[in-house]
Amino acid sequence: MADHQNHPQAVRVPPGLLVQYYSDLSSGMLPPENMRVENLQYRLRVDPTGLVTFATPAVQIISMYNFAIRRVYGSMMQPLLAGAAPALVNFNIREQGRNFDVFKVPVSMASILNSNGPNLAEWDGVYICIPGTQLSVNFSVDRPRWQSLVAAQKEFVIQVVGDYVICRS
Secondary structure (H helix, E strand, C coil), X not given: CCCHHHCCCCCCCCCCHHHHHHHHHXXXXXXXXXXXXXXXXXXXXXXXXXXXXXXXXXXXXXXXXXXXXXXXXXXXXXXXXXXXXXXXXXXXXXXXXXXXXXXXCCEEHHHHCCCCCCCEEEEEEEEEECCCCEEEEEEEECHHHHHHHCCCCEEEEEEEEEEEEECCC
C-alpha cells in the first residue's frame, strides 16, 4: 500500500456521499447480495410513414428488490442523419404496478439527443419502483409531421440505469 506522505501528488477524497457509500460497501453494510445494478434498454423503430414497427415490451423488475432509477440515456441510430426526427418522438417511463408515469409530461427525444454534450438526462434523486412491477418506456410519434419532415425509418433507444436494493419484510 502506498504511503500518502511519500507521494505529494496523492489527494485525499473529501468527505461526502461517495466516501460514505464506499465505506458502507467495505464495512459489509451493503453486501453484494443486497444490491445489484441494472441497465434496461428499450428500443423504438419508426417506419417512413411514422408508424411504430417495433417497441421493446415491458420488463419485469425482480420481485425481491426495489428498483431505484438514477439515470436515463437516449440515443438513436445514425444521429448525424437525425434531422427533425428526435423532435417528433416523446417518451415516458411507466411503472405498471402503480399505473404511474415517472415524468409528469413526456420527454422529447430531442432534449436528450444533444449534439453538444452527452446523450443523457440525469437528476439528483431517484424514482423507486415497487418490487415485481413491470417497467416500460412508452413512445409517441407525431405521425403527420413525421411523414412530411422525416419520411425515413429511424430507431431510438432509451436506457434506464439504476440500482436494485433488496426489500426487507
